[in-house]
Amino acid sequence: MIRQERMRVVKIKEIAHNIFEMILSGQLVHDMKSPGQFVHIRVSDSYEPLLRRPISIASIDRDKSEFTIIYRAEGRGTTLLSLKSIGQEVDVLGPLGNGFPVHEAIAGETVLLVGGGIGVPPLYELSKKLVEKGVKPIHILGFQTKEVVFYEEEFLELGETHIVTVDGTSGHQGFVTTVLADLKPDFTTYFTCGPTAMLVAMENMFPDKKGFLSFEERMGCGLGACFACVCRTTEQTAVDYVKVCSDGPVFPAGVVQI
Amino acid sequence: MIRQERMRVVKIKEIAHNIFEMILSGQLVHDMKSPGQFVHIRVSDSYEPLLRRPISIASIDRDKSEFTIIYRAEGRGTTLLSLKSIGQEVDVLGPLGNGFPVHEAIAGETVLLVGGGIGVPPLYELSKKLVEKGVKPIHILGFQTKEVVFYEEEFLELGETHIVTVDGTSGHQGFVTTVLADLKPDFTTYFTCGPTAMLVAMENMFPDKKGFLSFEERMGCGLGACFACVCRTTEQTAVDYVKVCSDGPVFPAGVVQI
Amino acid sequence: MNRLAVNLPGLSLKNPIMPASGCFGFGKEYAQLYDLSKLGAIMIKATTLETRLGNPTPRVAETSSGMLNAIGLQNPGLEKVISNELKWLEQFEVPIIANVAGTLTEDYVEVAKHISKSKNVHALELNISCPNVKCGGITFGTDPIVAAELTAAVKAVSQVPVYVKLSPNVTDIGEIARAVEAAGADGITMINTLVGMRLDTRTGKPVIANGTGGLSGPAIKPVALRMVYEVAKQVSIPIIGMGGIATVDDVIDFMSAGASAVAVGTANFVDPFVCPTIIEQLPEKLDWLGLNHVTELIGRSHL
Amino acid sequence: MNRLAVNLPGLSLKNPIMPASGCFGFGKEYAQLYDLSKLGAIMIKATTLETRLGNPTPRVAETSSGMLNAIGLQNPGLEKVISNELKWLEQFEVPIIANVAGTLTEDYVEVAKHISKSKNVHALELNISCPNVKCGGITFGTDPIVAAELTAAVKAVSQVPVYVKLSPNVTDIGEIARAVEAAGADGITMINTLVGMRLDTRTGKPVIANGTGGLSGPAIKPVALRMVYEVAKQVSIPIIGMGGIATVDDVIDFMSAGASAVAVGTANFVDPFVCPTIIEQLPEKLDWLGLNHVTELIGRSHL
Numbered sequence A, B: 001m002i003r004q005e006r007m008r009v010v011k012i013k014e015i016a017h018n019i020f021e022m023i024l025s026g027q028l029v030h031d032m033k034s035p036g037q038f039v040h041i042r043v044s045d046s047y048e049p050l051l052r053r054p055i056s057i058a059s060i061d062r063d064k065s066e067f068t069i070i071y072r073a074e075g076r077g078t079t080l081l082s083l084k085s086i087g088q089e090v091d092v093l094g095p096l097g098n099g100f101p102v103h104e105a106i107a108g109e110t111v112l113l114v115g116g117g118i119g120v121p122p123l124y125e126l127s128k129k130l131v132e133k134g135v136k137p138i139h140i141l142g143f144q145t146k147e148v149v150f151y152e153e154e155f156l157e158l159g160e161t162h163i164v165t166v167d168g169t170s171g172h173q174g175f176v177t178t179v180l181a182d183l184k185p186d187f188t189t190y191f192t193c194g195p196t197a198m199l200v201a202m203e204n205m206f207p208d209k210k211g212f213l214s215f216e217e218r219m220g221c222g223l224g225a226c227f228a229c230v231c232r233t234t235e236q237t238a239v240d241y242v243k244v245c246s247d248g249p250v251f252p253a254g255v256v257q258i
Numbered sequence C, D: 001m002n003r004l005a006v007n008l009p010g011l012s013l014k015n016p017i018m019p020a021s022g023c024f025g026f027g028k029e030y031a032q033l034y035d036l037s038k039l040g041a042i043m044i045k046a047t048t049l050e051t052r053l054g055n056p057t058p059r060v061a062e063t064s065s066g067m068l069n070a071i072g073l074q075n076p077g078l079e080k081v082i083s084n085e086l087k088w089l090e091q092f093e094v095p096i097i098a099n100v101a102g103t104l105t106e107d108y109v110e111v112a113k114h115i116s117k118s119k120n121v122h123a124l125e126l127n128i129s130c131p132n133v134k135c136g137g138i139t140f141g142t143d144p145i146v147a148a149e150l151t152a153a154v155k156a157v158s159q160v161p162v163y164v165k166l167s168p169n170v171t172d173i174g175e176i177a178r179a180v181e182a183a184g185a186d187g188i189t190m191i192n193t194l195v196g197m198r199l200d201t202r203t204g205k206p207v208i209a210n211g212t213g214g215l216s217g218p219a220i221k222p223v224a225l226r227m228v229y230e231v232a233k234q235v236s237i238p239i240i241g242m243g244g245i246a247t248v249d250d251v252i253d254f255m256s257a258g259a260s261a262v263a264v265g266t267a268n269f270v271d272p273f274v275c276p277t278i279i280e281q282l283p284e285k286l287d288w289l290g291l292n293h294v295t296e297l298i299g300r301s302h303l
């Protein structure tokens, strides 16, 4: 069920330069179904900014009725969100969309999780779920520079983790594809979230692999009603378009025209 | 000098139902010249609400570089202002306008200070200044009902104080004019601030007395530039109009057409 | 007595609150959140003769207290709207107002003819004001003669009353309103979006792929309210008012200005429960105003 | 080299930032806060032939990200403006753009003839777009023929270049812009306010005593930007852009859309230091964009 709830800020911390980790508490957590789903956040009660901001669910703690988001304070909305303090309430709509299909990986398999920048957060909950199931994840996490790297430890605890930065200040130097070309990992399925260029590179690099990609598009409603976030599909599909908010944000490789 | 300053909230307290006392700290305090001046407050960094709110200076503490405002959380802006917490900053423009002429009262004289509702606050600083000078104030303070009465003690410390409420739940029952009619006080000058109806009543009650009235008008700039707060003058005056923000808010009785 | 009921041509509304066209799809998504039968009516997404895939993305951009959109009338086309969407909506007790769009007069006529036969379509809303398509749309909405001709042509085939949706992007909206009234319109809905633009400060290029978009949300409320007020003085057919409505107070304002009912658009994105919330708050607000019935609000600014 | 200098007909601006007419009086009040010589120019409050006392109060009302005003062109009249206000402004090194208003063409002509002789008046801004006066103002701004005639009449007597201030309350602003260009306008300033309204929810009556008012502030930026973009494509005379500008990014946007300079109105009320602040931030912003000179911004959206 999708709910709208004023959730309480339990924790807020700058975990890397301008990257914030926020833990929110409320009942909505119990409706979260799959990693890769997102929430739509109203950052203030003002009409300016007006629209909600889509942010991925990074981690779920059902026992405590809490979940984590990780976001970059960039524009007006996310900056306001970064100024919240513990105990304040945040208006959250969610959970929304369809996340990564954990069931597509089988215990004992090795899978690839490739994230770029603020595309990394949803992979964390995904990885936890895969590990729980006995799947072995390899994490390739790309960032611009050392300053904005986050959750390296957390991913390491779950499995093999390669950090790559564009300027080489942390981990490997280059892009996630640089690491992948070197590493030539053996895996059955890949899961990826990050900038469009990265998604394109992933599809091109592994044309024959089963893959799942999480997309971003500007949103209005976040529910599927306004047709703001529509993507055209490739010829292989039966439909002309999909909506990132309600059909996605995660789609199998080859579905979305990119 | 008029300054714009981000002042720090030192104290905020609900002193009566929906009536807040806020103490702000900053350098701007040192430019305050006379009781009855006001500040123009931007209640949030959003464009919604957009305009500043004019609020009277209720009390000045030069030694501590602090001043007090007292306001009713009523509409959108003042409600947001009431949600500030200690340590937060508030964007203040001021001091603005021309306040009550303390020099018009002479040591030893008795003067009348008549306030209604949220018109009461500027009379407090005025009374302090008058008492300092050796003038004896009589305070007549009108409110709607007991719940919204504030600063009774503070005014009592400065001199004779009569509270009057429309419903009689505190002090006398009726209007400030009811009390005045009963009391028939002897005084040289009156100073008043409150709803227009009260200002009219005061002018009518004491046509031959020296009086000073503080006016309210919707404002844009608060500086005298936009012609939003213009009031027509009576025939006795040489000018056609005055601006409440820069010529006032305090005018001698008989100047403003009401 | 239902204090909120309003009767308009073709529409027996249990309350005067309905979602605006394009901001509620065909209802399915919001039906996950609440019972659509609570609504006074539903204005469904613009329907064209053929399937439309709309404009390239980005299609929306945020502005101060508003948003721009250039969806481009994406919709499954007349046939599918009738057989899937309207059919599905039959489970709710709520009248549907079908928003009709097209490129040529014949398109409008064709859509109107068929869609007006659907059981739950109680009125049409002629979209002569969409700013986001190259042909049709707004071009019909800025010339009183063209607007009147289209209205008459649609009226001739429609099985249900026809409301005409006016564009605010005109010098004299009263003139257009009078023209469509004279041509037989049963009501007016207003306003559609104001044409606007946002640029990417870095590149200097428009954020919206289409270049310009339609401005909606609280930012436009003063303009919408003024236009409703103006048109209410000039026509005697009812007005369904919209433009920036987000609270029960906004509803009061639009009805005071002369609207007989209102539509809520952009606010659904900000607060998906905004329509049922407003409906719930209305009686209390009537009490506050000392009014018995919501219809007493209509046009009280003009008294 | 001054990276911010812009040359326009009659105006040699040290930077492209100026306060908009009516939002800065005649400068005196803001001179208490900073040195007016910092400004690119000053657009003074509308001047009419006779003293005007303006509309009854309330004259302003707040709206979401905007405000309404109906000042009603209050000003001391031509004579006093010349002998007091303009005289006083001579102490600053800043060109003045005199906003000229009136009821009849003859009024405009008379004001223009005299005020354009003042030493520091380097250009006129013909206010054919004020929505808040019964006669004159906006009535001149909505008809291209009338607008052109007025422009030509004023051009014939003015000692300095004439800019025409356009109203956004029209169906096709490009048409008006082309008409005044053809009639000899040296430049265009745009936009004036959008006609809007706010009601007191309790009483249902307009908050502004005048009934309607002009909407300004960030809320209208998308509309203003779109119109500047549109007009820039259609005329070759320069545009001074305005409507909701409050930050240096807004300035970049308007110049990208085609403005050669910009004016800041309502934002002066929100932040009285907004003009000098923006001027200070501009060079840094040019660096960020990798541009040498502010003129490189002009019209880059159209490339």
Ligand SMILES: Cc1cc2nc3c(=O)[nH]c(=O)nc-3n(C[C@H](O)[C@H](O)[C@H](O)COP(=O)(O)OP(=O)(O)OC[C@H]3O[C@@H](n4cnc5c(N)ncnc54)[C@H](O)[C@@H]3O)c2cc1C
Pocket: A038, A051, A052, A053, A054, A055, A056, A057, A069, A070, A071, A072, A073, A074, A075, A076, A077, A078, A079, A118, A121, A122, A215, A216, A217, A218, A219, A249, C061, C062
């Ligand atoms: C499904 C999904 C999941 C996301 N998860 C995360 C996450 O976990 N962490 C994170 O930091 N970011 C995430 N993003 C991106 C995030 O939504 C944007 O960074 C954010 O909306 C920008 O808002 P702002 O206020 O900072 O910027 P502004 O410039 O003020 O935004 C203006 C408008 O543009 C929209 N917008 C701007 N950038 C984007 C973008 N990249 N994608 C979609 N809309 C955008 C905003 O939502 C807003 O409506 C996600 C986006 C999507 C679609």
Ligand SMILES: Cc1cc2nc3c(=O)[nH]c(=O)nc-3n(C[C@H](O)[C@H](O)[C@H](O)COP(=O)(O)OP(=O)(O)OC[C@H]3O[C@@H](n4cnc5c(N)ncnc54)[C@H](O)[C@@H]3O)c2cc1C
Pocket: B038, B051, B052, B053, B054, B055, B056, B057, B069, B070, B071, B072, B073, B074, B075, B076, B077, B078, B079, B118, B119, B121, B122, B215, B216, B217, B218, B219, B249, D061, D062
């Ligand atoms: C010189 C002066 C001194 C004042 N001193 C005080 C004071 O010390 N304490 C106090 O509680 N109030 C004072 N007021 C009144 C106070 O300014 C308004 O109550 C306040 O602006 C209302 O804002 P809002 O956000 O609550 O209401 P909203 O309804 O959100 O206000 C909308 C707009 O209307 C304006 N407005 C609404 N009511 C008034 C009003 N009565 N006077 C002027 N503008 C108004 C607001 O400033 C704003 O621009 C003073 C007013 C003036 C002119």
Ligand SMILES: Cc1cc2nc3c(=O)[nH]c(=O)nc-3n(C[C@H](O)[C@H](O)[C@H](O)COP(=O)(O)O)c2cc1C
Pocket: A220, A226, C020, C021, C022, C023, C045, C046, C069, C071, C073, C099, C127, C130, C165, C191, C192, C193, C215, C216, C217, C218, C220, C242, C243, C244, C245, C263, C264, C265, C266, C267
């Ligand atoms: C995303 C979006 C899509 C819209 N689509 C349509 C449409 O298909 N047909 C139509 O007549 N109006 C459409 N509109 C206009 C709205 O119905 C409404 O007239 C306008 O948004 C003003 O109301 P608001 O400020 O409450 O949103 C759309 C508006 C938005 C924001």
Ligand SMILES: Cc1cc2nc3c(=O)[nH]c(=O)nc-3n(C[C@H](O)[C@H](O)[C@H](O)COP(=O)(O)O)c2cc1C
Pocket: B220, B226, D020, D021, D022, D023, D045, D046, D069, D071, D073, D099, D127, D130, D165, D191, D192, D193, D215, D216, D217, D218, D220, D242, D243, D244, D245, D263, D264, D265, D266, D267
């Ligand atoms: C209080 C006020 C008074 C104004 N007076 C005038 C005027 O006298 N002449 C004029 O041409 N424009 C006048 N305007 C319009 C502004 O110059 C400007 O065109 C408009 O406000 C849009 O810019 P903004 O959004 O930056 O305020 C006035 C605007 C305001 C808010």
Ligand code: FES
Pocket: A218, A219, A220, A221, A222, A223, A224, A225, A226, A227, A228, A229, A230, A243, A244, A245, A246
């Ligand atoms: S954001 Fe509205 S349909 Fe996806």
Ligand code: FES
Pocket: B218, B219, B220, B221, B222, B223, B224, B225, B226, B227, B228, B229, B230, B243, B244, B245, B246
């Ligand atoms: S508020 Fe602008 S002149 Fe007084």
